[in-house]
Amino acid sequence: MKAILAFAPLLGRLKGPILLTVLLSLVTLFAGIGLLGLSGWFLTAAALSTLGSAFNIFAPSAGVRGLSFIRILSRYGEKLSGHDMTLRLLSDLRAWLFAKLFPLVPLARRYGRGDLVSRLLADVEALDTVFLVALGPISTAVLAGAAMTVVLAIFLPGAALLYGLLVFAAVLLVPIGLVLASRAAGAEVVAAGAALRQAVLDGIDGHQDLVLFGAIDQATNAAATASQQLSHARRRLGLRAALAAALVQLLAGGALIGTLLAGLAAREAGAIDGPLLAGLLLAVIASFEASAMLVRSATRLAGAAAAADRLQAIANTAPAVTEPAAPLPIPEGGELRFEAVRFGYDPQHPVLDGLSFAVRTGECLAIVGPSGAGKSTIAQLLLRLVDPDAGTVRLNGSDLRDAAGAELRQRIVLMTQDAPVFLDSIRANLSIGRADAGDDELWRVLDAVRLAQFVRGLPGQLDTLVGEAGRTLSAGQARRICLARTLLSRADVIVFDEPTSGLDAETEAAFLAELPELTRGRTAIVITHAVVPETFDRVLELRAGRLE
Structure with a gap:
């Protein structure tokens, strides 16, 4: 009680x-x-009563x-x-x-x-x-x-x-x-x-x-x-x-x-x-x-x-991460650095063990490796959904643990393999990435992800309603809606966690080949099982929590 x-x-x-x-x-x-x-x-x-009608x-x-x-x-x-x-x-x-x-x-x-x-x-x-x-x-x-x-x-x-x-x-x-x-x-x-x-x-x-x-x-x-x-x-x-x-x-x-x-x-x-x-x-x-x-x-x-x-x-469960008492501002730029990072959902069995690597501002980097190697854990560490058990993750030299969560999520954005398309208009789905984006910006990003022609052919164009979970769209179109929404963000760093999940081989190859150009000027980390095209700046292979 x-x-x-x-x-x-x-x-x-x-x-x-x-x-x-x-x-x-x-x-x-x-x-x-x-x-x-x-x-x-x-x-x-x-x-x-004996009074009869008098009652x-x-x-x-x-x-x-x-x-x-x-x-x-x-x-x-x-x-x-x-x-x-x-x-x-x-x-x-x-x-x-x-x-x-x-x-x-x-x-x-x-x-x-x-x-x-x-x-x-x-x-x-x-x-x-x-x-x-x-x-x-x-x-x-x-x-x-x-x-x-x-x-x-x-x-x-x-x-x-x-x-x-x-x-x-x-x-x-x-x-x-x-x-x-x-x-x-x-x-x-x-x-x-x-x-x-x-x-x-x-x-x-x-x-x-x-x-x-x-x-x-x-x-x-x-x-x-x-x-x-x-x-x-x-x-x-x-x-x-x-x-x-x-x-x-x-x-x-x-x-x-x-x-x-x-x-x-x-x-x-x-x-x-x-x-x-x-x-x-x-x-x-x-x-x-x-x-x-x-x-x-x-x-x-x-x-x-x-x-x-x-x-x-x-x-009353303790949060996985806690906000710093006195958060520090993050310097401008998109340089990332993992320094001897160790992390495990069970601390006795680390998923990442002594992981160290750096990503330059504006670089498009792919991280590949088998399932269970710790690739998605890297994405969670970057978004500070979890904190490392040992070591440090830095953005422009600043420890992520010293930054306010709200500022961090303005600087780093994540597109997951199950990023949803909501039961709403195309405009509303895109505006999640940036609420103040105007129509011109929406059309530019749709054009960038090769979806503008399709949307212009719809009766309501940007105001066309899409079905729940994007069921009125093809798998490739749904992923491109999510990609456009992600690109609308002003974040310096974009992380893609298995962005081509559910796509056929041809669509997957085309999707990945376009990412370096679409993210030009911003740091991009793509976590994938797929074959990485030569347009990427670098490819790192992760096995058992360590880089090969």
Whole structure:
């Protein structure tokens, strides 16, 4: 629960909508209690009346109808306000989470894909309704129980104490006990759900290889095991919820019987009449309406507590790199230098070991080598997504660890092998590279990457929408959009990490042959498996973290 309380500042921003939702919930509940109580009094009084037409049926009838309308309207307003507040909370929650995640990039080494997806989706969803289905109903039930206790203290004092104790147990002790008893099962549900997502994603991503290597059964068994664990955890959670629901109903029954016995005694003593007793009994029943969903609320709260723990864990993870306390400016130019750099994702098994090389300003350099040699790690070090375990990476003589991250990313830009084309216009995709680029600059860069003629032939030209992930473009056109976006940047250094991934051999050769000319005047480092054309200034071969 401590992890949920850590999100209190987010709820504090929405105190207005929260208070409105609670108020409307109370109006709905009180209208329901009043409706049932008034109906019980009215029907009983009408049945016992011997006055015939002299009995006033109009005022109680009007009261019943009025309370019915109030209940309908307040219920609608409660749902409208509650869901609006929940959507605002979801927006704030995602903004908070992504703000925490950005300094942690890249995340792949710390969290599996399925686990990360689970935290970003399922765990956030578990929290975005925590008020709507948990905290709100519990608060409403407590206030309604307190109000009904006051009413009984006025009209039927003999029943007030017992009712107060039983309703207190039903709306507070049982939910709290269920939350405590369900913490382990709730955490297991969250963890098993993440494991199942991971197994399913692995099966989808690697389906072709699983079929080719006959490993379908192994993948299926992994998913089935995760599914069984999830099912078992949910059954445990469901059993606890069923027992808690039964206990709440027993408490409600006890409150009703206690009120009835106290009422009969008061009726015998002449302290209360029959219609009022009937109304109070039905009002007691109605007051427990809020407790009906408290078990479900408490179960959701247990799952939300586990989700909050996981979100806080990822948010409190130490970043891979830290900003310098007093950042130093980077001198002009694009000269790069690796000085005896050692780095390993596991420090005991370095990917790069004593790597040293230099790149002159304006030079176009290719780095080649087998998979796992450490080529992409060089790109991460240059962008300072990670810091070396030993040695130094310098730009124009300045240690990258002394530079502000924002300035560094203005001076060095990266185009990755999976750089995306977004579901937006061509103009918007290009403007990511430089937001203030005018149309003339956009056309020049498109012309430079040999895409201008194609774009001019489109109905909307620069404002033409491209499909998600560039599906309306060929692979070569999508890569050239990403290249144009990268070239628009004013960065002194451009790093290309497998920029021709997914291209056919002919397109790949043409793409690489053009890079030295396209990056002329700026330092370019191209990390690739492909055959490097002679237009490059130099080629370095990396093997097992060292230059050959």
